[in-house]
Amino acid sequence: MQDAYGRPAVSYGIFTQFNECSMPAQTLRQLNVVQLRTACSSCSVHELCLPAGLDQHGLEQLDRIVNRKRPLKRGEYLYRAGSALQSLYAVRTGFLKSSVLHDDGREQVAGFHMTGEMLGMDAIGSGKHICDAIALEDSDVCEIPYNELEQLSRNIPALQHHFHRIMSREITRDYGVMLLLGSMRAEERLAAFLLNLSQRFASRGYSPLRFHLRMTREEIGSYLGLKLETISRAFSQFQNEGLVTVRNKSIEISDLERLRLLIGHCSER
Amino acid sequence: MQDAYGRPAVSYGIFTQFNECSMPAQTLRQLNVVQLRTACSSCSVHELCLPAGLDQHGLEQLDRIVNRKRPLKRGEYLYRAGSALQSLYAVRTGFLKSSVLHDDGREQVAGFHMTGEMLGMDAIGSGKHICDAIALEDSDVCEIPYNELEQLSRNIPALQHHFHRIMSREITRDYGVMLLLGSMRAEERLAAFLLNLSQRFASRGYSPLRFHLRMTREEIGSYLGLKLETISRAFSQFQNEGLVTVRNKSIEISDLERLRLLIGHCSER
DNA sequence: CGTCCGGTTGAAACATGTCAAAGAAGGTGG
DNA sequence: CCACCTTCTTTGACATGTTTCAACCGGACG
Numbered sequence: 107m108q109d110a111y112g113r114p115a116v117s118y119g120i121f122t123q124f125n126e127c128s129m130p131a132q133t134l135r136q137l138n139v140v141q142l143r144t145a146c147s148s149c150s151v152h153e154l155c156l157p158a159g160l161d162q163h164g165l166e167q168l169d170r171i172v173n174r175k176r177p178l179k180r181g182e183y184l185y186r187a188g189s190a191l192q193s194l195y196a197v198r199t200g201f202l203k204s205s206v207l208h209d210d211g212r213e214q215v216a217g218f219h220m221t222g223e224m225l226g227m228d229a230i231g232s233g234k235h236i237c238d239a240i241a242l243e244d245s246d247v248c249e250i251p252y253n254e255l256e257q258l259s260r261n262i263p264a265l266q267h268h269f270h271r272i273m274s275r276e277i278t279r280d281y282g283v284m285l286l287l288g289s290m291r292a293e294e295r296l297a298a299f300l301l302n303l304s305q306r307f308a309s310r311g312y313s314p315l316r317f318h319l320r321m322t323r324e325e326i327g328s329y330l331g332l333k334l335e336t337i338s339r340a341f342s343q344f345q346n347e348g349l350v351t352v353r354n355k356s357i358e359i360s361d362l363e364r365l366r367l368l369i370g371h372c373s374e375r
Numbered sequence: 376m377q378d379a380y381g382r383p384a385v386s387y388g389i390f391t392q393f394n395e396c397s398m399p400a401q402t403l404r405q406l407n408v409v410q411l412r413t414a415c416s417s418c419s420v421h422e423l424c425l426p427a428g429l430d431q432h433g434l435e436q437l438d439r440i441v442n443r444k445r446p447l448k449r450g451e452y453l454y455r456a457g458s459a460l461q462s463l464y465a466v467r468t469g470f471l472k473s474s475v476l477h478d479d480g481r482e483q484v485a486g487f488h489m490t491g492e493m494l495g496m497d498a499i500g501s502g503k504h505i506c507d508a509i510a511l512e513d514s515d516v517c518e519i520p521y522n523e524l525e526q527l528s529r530n531i532p533a534l535q536h537h538f539h540r541i542m543s544r545e546i547t548r549d550y551g552v553m554l555l556l557g558s559m560r561a562e563e564r565l566a567a568f569l570l571n572l573s574q575r576f577a578s579r580g581y582s583p584l585r586f587h588l589r590m591t592r593e594e595i596g597s598y599l600g601l602k603l604e605t606i607s608r609a610f611s612q613f614q615n616e617g618l619v620t621v622r623n624k625s626i627e628i629s630d631l632e633r634l635r636l637l638i639g640h641c642s643e644r
Numbered sequence: 645c646g647t648c649c650g651g652t653t654g655a656a657a658c659a660t661g662t663c664a665a666a667g668a669a670g671g672t673g674g
Numbered sequence: 675c676c677a678c679c680t681t682c683t684t685t686g687a688c689a690t691g692t693t694t695c696a697a698c699c700g701g702a703c704g
Binding site for chain 1: 475477478479481482483485496497498499500501505506525526528529530532535536539540541542543544545546547549550551552553554556557558597598599600639
């Protein structure tokens with residue numbers, strides 16, 4: 107069972123309807139209070155954000171600290187640069203970006219976040235977030251109060267280790283982006299970006315070959331260190347070469363292998 | 376008391392001589408065994424890598440797990456991409472780089488590391504290092520077995536929190552590099568780089584205005600996503616404009632303020 | 645003393661950015 | 675449900691910044 111975007115239907119309780127109807131805010135808030143304790147143990151995507159080796163007792167303890175935030179509408183901020191660290195967040199459904207703002211107004215998209223991914227670790231160092239996190243579509247996130255996570259992870263080694271791994275993976279991801287920004291040309295960057303998305307969709311049970319971009323060309327460009335026109339041209343180029351079929355924000359990868367080969371073979375820069 | 380590079384003399388026991396004389400390797404190794412237990416508590420730079428709130432007991436426990444590695448010669452690897460995670464490392468003296476290698480041989484320098492900075496966190500996620508760490512000058516590092524650190528940090532909240540902060544700061548640093556690579560032009564990048572070095576030297580008690588670069592133009596270029604010729608030209612440009620005086624690898628910043636202004640005011644890219 | 649490595653500089657090539665115009669998509673309110 | 679408005683996207687022509695290629699310099703080192 108899949109939706110219009112080729113996403114497998116994920117059941118996540120009565121929250122589903124919140125994205126589809128427009129309840130008055132008042133009702134919504136009341137329901138949320140009830141929802142605050144929604145259990146990780148019954149979450150359909152918990153294998154994405156929780157350690158495999160977590161036993162029943164550990165799960166229960168975690169359930170006790172994890173809250174569900176009010177669903178975010180497209181364009182809403184999850185947190186803003188400068189705001190104090192309260193919690194880390196795990197994406198339950200939806201799609202977010204985080205972006206760093208330079209003093210002079212330049213924006214650099216630092217990452218895109220999808221189901222099962224964790225946000226907010228940038229704030230642990232200084233106690234303040236250094237980037238904005240913004241929903242690119244209506245999204246639903248779990249909130250993990252940071253202090254309680256730290257405390258709990260002292261008692262549950264598996265959780266502790268898992269948390270370290272998540273932070274470390276953020277670091278390695280960043281290194282990958284640096285490699286991309288520092289040494290690839292435009293088409294390579296876009297190919298790498300598409301392949302990365304493809305792989306992330308695939309590991310969540312979506313099609314690796316057909317997906318919808320949730321972000322604009324400008325946001326892709328910002329992430330890849332390019333202008334939106336360059337992104338647009340690169341897409342056209344890929345399409346002309348029969349690598350992908352682009353129709354607005356829907357992408358179909360026609361030749362995954364050639365897309366892979368493109369990286370590292372189109373220049374020696 | 377300063378050395379030829381304007382660095383304050385750091386006393387760190389009998390190890391000092393290892394950098395200055397050339398003992399037979401055999402003798403060296405024997406001495407190292409004795410040195411393995413060199414105490415953090417007596418380390419002159421421990422305020423750089425250890426939490427402020429660590430009490431005497433905590434320090435002693437940490438001393439028990441931290442080893443001193445054999446000093447690295449210039450050009451030696453601390454670890455290589457692909458090697459299994461054993462330990463994290465704190466730079467005691469010296470200067471290292473970490474670099475990611477792309478399949479096709481392209482190298483991207485992901486960071487430079489100086490006294491008090493921690494390396495190796497990239498490996499926690501997968502259990503393997505994803506980058507090479509190479510000494511750019513003779514260096515001396517402390518080795519912190521990762522498993523033991525994880526265990527110890529469960530018992531010492533201050534240590535745990537400190538470790539999280541260090542990882543988080545690595546993430547925010549990476550975001551800064553992404554901003555730089557993604558949205559700055561060549562001269563801005565170099566200015567940002569120099570200012571960053573300046574500030575790091577300053578916080579270690581060295582001069583913020585005069586310092587020696589430990590890396591080549593090519594390594595700077597790789598870090599900044601530019602070619603070595605571009606770095607060279609940018610240095611010449613800065614010199615012509617009276618911003619810095621460059622003589623080989625020695626840098627003197629003549630106009631810190633104008634260097635700062637340069638970032639964000641030379642383009643709107 | 646010659647060689648090698650790192651650095652500098654110039655000229656030309658090239659990739660990407662900039663500016664502009666026009667078209668398509670998507671959301672909003674009547 | 676349509677019309678309008680805004681935002682996003684595409685494409686072209688041109689400008690610009692950075693790379694590429696090549697020559698040369700100077701210091702370090704055997």
